Amino acid sequence: MRHALAVALFTAAGLMLAQGAAFAQGAPWAQGATPPKPPVLEPLPEIPPPPGVAGDPDLEPQITIKRKEAETVEEARVNGQLIWIKVTPRHGKSYYLIPDAGGVRYVRRDSLDYGLKVPLWLLFEF
Numbered sequence: 001m002r003h004a005l006a007v008a009l010f011t012a013a014g015l016m017l018a019q020g021a022a023f024a025q026g027a028p029w030a031q032g033a034t035p036p037k038p039p040v041l042e043p044l045p046e047i048p049p050p051p052g053v054a055g056d057p058d059l060e061p062q063i064t065i066k067r068k069e070a071e072t073v074e075e076a077r078v079n080g081q082l083i084w085i086k087v088t089p090r091h092g093k094s095y096y097l098i099p100d101a102g103g104v105r106y107v108r109r110d111s112l113d114y115g116l117k118v119p120l121w122l123l124f125e126f
Contacts, residue, residue, distance in 0.1 A: 084112065 061076040061083060074086040085106070088094040097106040 058079060061078050064075045064077070066073045066075075070090055072088045074088070076083045076085075082099055082103070084099075085097040086094060087097065093110070096109045096112055098109055099106055
């Protein structure tokens with residue numbers, strides 16, 4: 001393996017030296033002439049933003065903050081419909097109240113994370 005790698009490296013180095021010598025002999029600026037000038041480059045035009053990227057102000061939630069003695073309540077509404085309520089007690093961890101499908105009852109959640117919760121059990125420790 002080492003022999004094949006060494007042969008490949010020496011062959012590549014020899015080819016590079018041979019190409020460099022041929023390039024220097026055939027290049028007109030190698031004999032005292034000036035090298036050719038690069039082509040004139042023009043700047044590219046500005047790319048317009050894709051349509052529809054600007055957010056629709058009607059779809060952005062309107063947040064209402066109500067401060068009370070014992071807690072702070074934040075309500076988020078889109079088009080007048082209540083999306084979630086965040087309750088932050090003065091002492092304790094904040095939680096969210098999310099209306100159910102009918103909008104009559106609220107479900108309490110500790111976060112707005114809907115992701116998959118993978119159990120992390122310790123099986124072995126070394």
